[in-house]
Amino acid sequence: MSQIAISNIEFDYNNGKSNFSLNEISFKINEGDFLSIIGPNGSGKSTLIRLLTGYLQPKNGDIFLNKKKLTDYTSKEIAKQIAYVPQLPTSIYPFSVYEIVAMGRYPYLGLSGFERKEDKEKILEIVKLLELDDILDKGINEISGGEAQRAFIARALVQEPQILLLDEPNAHLDIKHQVSIFNLIKRLNETRDLTIVTVMHDLNLTKYYSSRVLMLSGGRLFLIGNTDDVITQENIRSVFDVNVDIQKSELTNNQSILINPGYTTATN
Ligand code: ADP
Ligand code: MG
Numbered sequence: 048m049s050q051i052a053i054s055n056i057e058f059d060y061n062n063g064k065s066n067f068s069l070n071e072i073s074f075k076i077n078e079g080d081f082l083s084i085i086g087p088n089g090s091g092k093s094t095l096i097r098l099l100t101g102y103l104q105p106k107n108g109d110i111f112l113n114k115k116k117l118t119d120y121t122s123k124e125i126a127k128q129i130a131y132v133p134q135l136p137t138s139i140y141p142f143s144v145y146e147i148v149a150m151g152r153y154p155y156l157g158l159s160g161f162e163r164k165e166d167k168e169k170i171l172e173i174v175k176l177l178e179l180d181d182i183l184d185k186g187i188n189e190i191s192g193g194e195a196q197r198a199f200i201a202r203a204l205v206q207e208p209q210i211l212l213l214d215e216p217n218a219h220l221d222i223k224h225q226v227s228i229f230n231l232i233k234r235l236n237e238t239r240d241l242t243i244v245t246v247m248h249d250l251n252l253t254k255y256y257s258s259r260v261l262m263l264s265g266g267r268l269f270l271i272g273n274t275d276d277v278i279t280q281e282n283i284r285s286v287f288d289v290n291v292d293i294q295k296s297e298l299t300n301n302q303s304i305l306i307n308p309g310y311t312t313a314t315n
Pocket of ligand 2: 092093094246
């Protein structure tokens with residue numbers, strides 16, 4: 048069943064700061080998908096993700112969440128179904144890890160604004176799942192990038208969403224932590240049936256973890272489909288203007304994408 052249907056949306060910022068627009072975007076996100084959004088810098092990946100959160104609204108067209116228009120939900124109702132992990136901020140008010148995670152309960156808090164027993168239980172369950180127990184009292188600026196990313200994912204999960212949106216969750220992480228963050232996201236996708244929609248930068252990670260891939264190019268949907276049908280030499284050349292080799296690893300049988308600078312068609 049499709050959870051989100053994007054029907055012919057158009058969007059521009061209309062704030063005098065850029066001429067960028069998203070045009071004629073239609074696709075569906077199904078329950079249990081691991082959908083990656085890829086495309087060059089400035090192609091509109093983060094904009095598209097922010098439209099799916101309801102934070103930005105399309106100029107034309109509609110976004111449906113479980114067959115009802117996103118604009119017909121309150122922000123708290125959306126937050127119970129869709130959680131968003133933005134790109135790791137470079138600086139943030141020095142909340143503790145616990146405070147950051149607890150913020151995710153806001154859609155469930157009553158008028159008093161106080162956490163109830165079930166809120167605390169949920170927070171502690173997720174803290175345990177993401178192995179944050181030992182750093183709960185630390186400031187968010189006093190921990191590593193990998194730990195901070197886990198704290199923001201925990202904040203999203205305590206919202207108890209059915210759909211998790213992420214924007215380059217591996218940005219600023221070393222390769223060990225990149226792999227561990229994606230293993231974690233994949234585990235949530237498989238064991239909790241959590242639908243994943245993530246902006247991706249790395250084509251190898253995209254190929255390994257995604258079930259489907261959406262390619263954006265200059266604010267337009269270039270292609271959406273099964274991972275192996277989208278991540279091809281030809282499509283990558285068309286969208287990124289770079290030639291790659293796709294080779295099978297003898298060690299793992301996985302295919303990897305080799306960016307060979309000697310093959311690039313780019314002139315700058
Ligand atoms: P991507 O995530 O693919 O790199 P973005 O969606 O962040 O691309 O940005 C697409 C385009 O929209 C860029 O040209 C960017 O400068 C512009 N843009 C992003 N945010 C804003 C904003 N708040 N106001 C005006 N223009 C913006
Ligand atoms: Mg972006």
